[in-house]
């Protein structure tokens with residue numbers, strides 16, 4: 001038996017796909033260790049996949065697209081119960097990476113009844129509840145004795161937290177908070193699993209003590225009777241209805257009618273209200289926003305994975321789909337041979353790798369900040385907030401674009417739900433909105449950039465933090481890309497730095513200039529905000545390139561290093577062309593240099609071509625996880641598309657009731673009137 005570098009090869013696979021795998025120049029297991037950040041984790045993912053493959057009770061009973069929403073929720077609850085019961089046989093206890101993989105395999109991306117329990121409820125209690133409160137609630141939450149969510153957004157306000165309408169008014173006499181929803185727009189609206197599944201929530205409400213508004217605070221709130229699951233008195237609660245995707249999750253609404261909770265249900269790790277109503281301030285005003293920062297930090301990797309789902313499907317399918325000829329004397333080619341197809345897919349493969357590397361760095365920083373904040377050190381909170389605000393926005397935006405390109409790259413079959421592309425797109429694109437609408441979060445990063453620009457302008461560049469130190473550096477007058485014999489990544493990084501620095505300083509100038517002309521600060525901010533957000537995007541894209549460079553520098557295995565270097569070349573050239581207006585407008589890069597960049601791009605598209613399938617196989621998604629007929633590992637697409645269509649509920653009978661009831665009489669009367 002020949003040992004191939006690509007570990008996805010099996011006998012009996014579609015030979016067109018096998019031929020792609022045979023040309024792979026690197027070991028896909030080793031690449032998986034880069035993607036999942038450690039050899040051990042990549043191996044555990046494979047082991048978990050194998051365990052699940054052997055347990056049919058953990059498989060979907062039929063394809064998701066053939067189920068109603070109610071059926072999907074039932075099916076998901078069945079599997080959730082099984083994995084809860086058998087969790088310790090499948091994953092290491094409390095290993096969140098393994099849990100994430102188990103969920104993706106068994107439950108899928110459409111959500112499940114305890115999605116927000118793990119994503120936000122437990123992280124909120126972990127970071128914001130006092131030790132005493134954690135003893136009371138966190139252990140029960142981890143054991144799944146109670147199910148919770150994070151209820152912040154309202155019908156009328158999601159972005160502007162200061163104007164939430166839900167109030168928590170302290171009653172000194174009874175030592176209780178009274179939660180109240182004064183209007184329809186004050187109803188909590190959107191929280192995942194609030195509608196039907198959760199019996200508790202961490203609720204964000206404006207806290208009032210003795211008539212003073214202390215702003216948004218977090219409270220642990222029982223919503224439903226623990227035995228009967230009926231809503232408690234004073235609570236109005238339900239599901240908000242179907243969404244673009246993610247419909248297994250019951251996003252919900254919630255209203256309070258003078259609903260009382262004990263004083264000690266205010267989450268009090270950092271903030272306190274004494275029995276007499278004395279307020280004890282937290283060490284940082286935004287410390288209670290930690291559950292949002294948790295999701296923003298982790299969703300970068302989650303988005304990279306969804307982008308890679310789509311790219312795996314499209315790249316494998318493009319290797320078995322033959323259509324048209326390039327040389328008319330030759331047979332029809334795989335559509336992956338077309339340069340346009342490669343240009344559509346490969347730069348996004350590079351982006352997906354770049355995103356997962358940036359995501360790993362972000363989680364590391366998040367964990368460091370979490371530890372420091374627990375000891376009272378809040379000095380890195382602003383940096384983390386700025387970084388995650390930019391990354392969640394840029395990564396979710398390009399992920400949605402990439403998935404849509406991948407769908408189109410699959411032609412007509414990409415439009416079928418058999419591809420699963422529409423669900424992947426629908427779930428991923430939610431990331432542009434949740435955890436802070438992208439424009440809003442880019443503006444959060446812009447505040448940080450403007451402050452940094454102000455340090456540069458006042459000669460205080462030495463005070464710049466490491467994420468923005470480049471803003472204080474001096475630029476060369478022109479880029480040296482193509483102008484030195486050893487044009488390497490350093491020249492590209494310098495060029496991206498120049499572009500981000502120039503845009504940041506220009507946008508800040510515009511803002512400060514408007515204020516100098518007499519505009520009030522918020523008006524000047526609004527009038528500069530498009531330029532400011534451009535700066536935020538460019539800064540974030542620079543960070544992503546740098547994270548990619550850092551990772552490639554670390555890789556020791558020469559075969560991996562070579563292919564990752566090729567991907568990085570593709571990435572920097574593609575990114576530079578994509579932002580060429582910025583590079584050209586001050587003559588930092590000339591049009592002849594851009595011609596070189598274009599040539600490099602085409603060179604690397606061709607160089608990556610033999611490794612394309614191996615690069616997507618390296619993410620090691622099982623067929624169960626991908627849930628896509630087009631993306632099957634074995635490449636047997638056509639016979640399985642036919643089988644999938646035959647299984648459509650519409651094909652259970654030859655004649656539908658709608659035909660009997662309407663179409664037949666219609667045709668009959670049309671025929672009769674002709675007689």
Ligand SMILES: CCCCCCC/C=C/C(=O)SCCNC(=O)CCNC(=O)[C@H](O)C(C)(C)COP(=O)(O)OP(=O)(O)OC[C@H]1O[C@@H](n2cnc3c(N)ncnc32)[C@H](O)[C@@H]1OP(=O)(O)O
Pocket residue numbers: 109119150152153158159160161162192286289290292293295302381382385427433434435436437440444447448
């Ligand atoms: C696979 C599918 C999974 C699906 C799961 C989906 C789960 C989704 C859950 C949710 O969506 S939960 C709801 C999320 N909601 C939001 O993200 C709301 C967005 N809005 C905000 O975060 C805030 O309102 C705001 C935009 C950050 C503004 O907050 P606020 O009004 O309180 O700020 P200001 O008083 O204007 O102060 C700004 C000041 O504060 C700093 N800051 C803000 N947040 C943080 C933070 N987290 N950490 C540190 N610092 C923070 C900010 O930088 C400003 O600082 P300065 O510039 O003034 O120094």
Ligand SMILES: Cc1cc2nc3c(=O)[nH]c(=O)nc-3n(C[C@H](O)[C@H](O)[C@H](O)COP(=O)(O)OP(=O)(O)OC[C@H]3O[C@@H](n4cnc5c(N)ncnc54)[C@H](O)[C@@H]3O)c2cc1C
Pocket residue numbers: 116150151152153156157158159160189190191192246251430433434435436437438439440443
């Ligand atoms: C799938 C999904 C899951 C969710 N899960 C939860 C959850 O579990 N818990 C929860 O509490 N919430 C949840 N949400 C709600 C989500 O966090 C909010 O919808 C999101 O933060 C955006 O707020 P918004 O809806 O108020 O948007 P809006 O603020 O109304 O946005 C509308 C437009 O106004 C613009 N805009 C608003 N403010 C500004 C500004 N200051 N400057 C410039 N432009 C601005 C935005 O850019 C956008 O273009 C979820 C949402 C989705 C889609």
